[in-house]
Amino acid sequence: MLALQRGDLVHRIKALHDQYGEVVRIAPDELSFVSGKAFSDIYGNKDFQKNPIWIRPQVNGFHSIHGANDTDHVRFRRLFSHAFSDKARRLQEPILQSYVDLLMNRLDEKVPASATSKAVIDVGQWYNFVTFDIMGDLCFGESFHCLEESHYHPWVTILFSSFKAAALFASCKYLPGMDRVLRLMLPKSVTQKRRDHFDMIKARVDRRLEQRGTDQKNIDFMAYILRFNDEKGMTIPEIEATFPFVIVAGSETTATALAGITNCLVNHPETLQKLVHEIRGSFTHPADMTFEAISKLPYLGAVIDEGLRICAPVALGSPRAVPVGGGTIDGHWLPGGVSLYSVPLGSLLCNLFFLRVSFLLRPSFPFLADATSPASESFASPDSDFSRH
């Protein structure tokens, strides 16, 4: 509970796994697993529902798509699927391209062209600027203008504080009975931040809903929601509860992944060089870098996949609960109801063996190892020769 409040739960859990192995008890009724088999057992089985400790309705009392129960989730997903179709993606591509161009122009301004001059850039911040602007535009046709103004929109600043507030709220649930009392003891500012954050985005959603007649550019997510919403769709409060979640889901995660990948690349110049070589050898002009064209670059694809593996933005995994009646995880039978556990992806991926076999961190390691290559044999076991390097 304290580690959750301090914000170092992932590191605490990793330390416990380092000491005790693949399964550890992290609370009286909560286990943490770090094996690949546990990952597929937990997330590949619909019976293991999201852990209720982390599911709270939004400020308006309604659940977002992430917190919705099974029946509502089907409704929400059906409606949202239109905004994620291939056709929608093709129409949305110019929006993304325009923000990437703007990001590159802004970085060009910040970094002098001369090869000898130096500039210090907080690239994590710039990735957040671009992803929040993109998500604002994609969700309801209105950018947050972070790139243009070179600083976070107030909503984004509040959002980062509200993450901490969410952890505090979740930590209170670890003492059943005390939950309400503890929540009352939380500083007023924590509750207020959560409310401010919701109110700001609700105002945007409502503004966009009022424009339903003009339908903006007709390609933002809201346009699809409005076009296909029917009696089996979503109510206005459900839409208002879901959009704040979708903005965060699409922006902060992507920015974190990009920052992690950039960190790997700048610290491993040989890998960076191979990537630069592939990209510059494939395009002569930025406009040629379409979704379709870049999806055909094998090294870039491998760098992104590998980057997501070793710099997982959702480091704690997504907490789940054992269904009533129990269930088996990686050969361990667990009773239902009270047993709660999660797979901390960050801990799994910090495992030294996983880092040692990463081509991103060791350019000599082949990134497309086939079944017969010595590299893939060494992948089979942490005790192999490779892991001792």
Ligand code: HEM
């Ligand atoms: C590197 C980028 C991303 C990562 C690491 C990531 C990770 C995740 C994770 C771990 C979950 C929770 C899954 C669960 O609890 O079962 C999730 C859910 C979700 N994400 Fe992402 N995500 C990313 C990008 C995006 C983007 C770009 C969008 C939208 C444009 C998005 C929209 C969503 C939505 C709507 C959900 C809720 C799905 C549901 O509950 O049915 N995500 N994401």
